[in-house]
Amino acid sequence: MSTRSVTGGHAISKPLFRLGVSPTLRLLAVILLGLALMALDHRVNELQFVRGALATVTYPLQVAVDAPVRAVSRVFESFTSREDLITENRILRSENAELRARQLRFEALQLENDRLRALLNTAEQAEERVEIAKLLAVDLDPFRQQIVLNKGRNDDVYAGQPVINADGVIGQVLSTRLTSSIALLISDPSHALPVLSARTGLRGLVVGTGNPQRLEMRHVPLQEDVEPGDLLLTSGLGGRFPADYPVARVTSVERPQGQPFLSIEAEPLAALDRSREVLLLWTDGGVSAIAPLELDNDPETAPNALESEPAEGTP
Template sequence: MAMRAALLVLVSVFLMTLDHRQQHLEAMRATIAVVLYPLEYLVSLPASAGTWASDAFAARSHLISENESLRSRQLELEARLLKFDALLAENSRLREMLQSPRKVDERLLVAELLAVDMDPFKRQAVLNKGSRAGVYRGHPVLDAKGVMGQVTEVSPISSVAMLITDPSHAIPVQVNRSGLRAIALGTGEADRLELPHIPNNADIRVGDLLVTSGLDRRFPPGYPVAEIQHIDKDPTQPYASIVARPTAELERVREVLLIWPDHLAETTDSQGAPAKDAPEADAPEPDAQEASPS
């Protein structure tokens, strides 16, 4: 037994020496490696599969977390972008309002719409300025395009404005081209005013601009009110049917201008509130429809 073991050892040493010097067993080792590779692969497969699964789940978890983070960041940036766009639009509207035609010495105050009346038969809006800011009943309200209406109710921190399209509103106007005076009545529709009692032979045309006449001592003269859209002259009727469209963007604006007429601007303090010694007789009447067109 010992002789056999010694013989095998000697043979092994001889073969290793021969292989090391002559490389005779290289082809045999390659063949054996090819034959044993599937077995080695199967033996190492569980460990490899475990490692792959661990890496795959870790990568998926990381991707999910990163995706959620990026989605949240995207929503945040989109919200900021929307706010940025809104601020740009608001800034543009304010710049346009402040550059709108007006007398240099007229006082003005920027207010914001808080709410609008949902009653289809009324055209009213709530403003965020009240008597503390000097707002009074009858205060003219404008936007960058023209006259919007006037204040009818006042509280310390807010007020209610009646728009010129309200059925109970009337405003003295004149045709900017010819100087013809008239009264523009609200109809309850958002884009429609009517001019009653205009003779068929009156000098008025489609496209004429109507501006405030200032004869009511409430609205300063010269501010755009509406543009003539339609004139229907019936020979059997003494007066023409005239429809005008307001120049102000009554259904779109969020910021408005409150202005003081000349006869009230000098009786207000630096904050816009009426001065203590201001004569009450100069304050405008609350109902615009009582004003005379001439």
């Protein structure tokens, strides 16, 4: 074997004293540096510039890995038959018509809602903007629930931004780079989301379990009214997610003996492990903020709402 001859040759030329820093010292330095990085990254989350520098190398790699996967699916798409396309088109068209009809009513309801809210002196709902982001086909740590999106700081994505899809809440942006970002799914064990039950208005916390099909609702006292099938909506209390987005449906409720809280399991409404496109959500200001533009649009309600402003401004 040539490895042996190489070893022999190396042994002869090997100097008694190596020049430079010894490997042990090097290791110690590197461990210290690594520990400092970990502490900074975990505690202060202020390592965006380091991550950004590293991402200049890793992002092309992610794109390179993503490209063939995307190309294959594109090839398959281009082979779909004309009939399939026509059928799909018809279905989409009828769905679109239905949705637009519903949208008409929705706008009327929105106006009515705003007026009623103004009469009741409560805050108006904030304006929202959505944009589609694609998932990069790359795998992350198999024991964390994270995804890579193809939008980054250049597209105004910010850490903590809500990520949804057409079915419900997906997660929130964890860190951003220039052209991509990493989002944490609601099924990650480190993710907790304030929710309320649509049926009873009961508030609670939905925590991930590491399994994309299963969530847990924690800290609900035993006497509370929760039933399988209950819809859980975002409550907007955390300040990150706007209120009233569907999150999950309760699948099972158990009353464990000798424990102060119910054991509630829920299933996320959005297919967390199967969606290839998600929506990024921008909300103008906080949940309880009053949008001044809306007030100008509606002269009848404007004085009322303005009177209520100081009262609402305190929290």
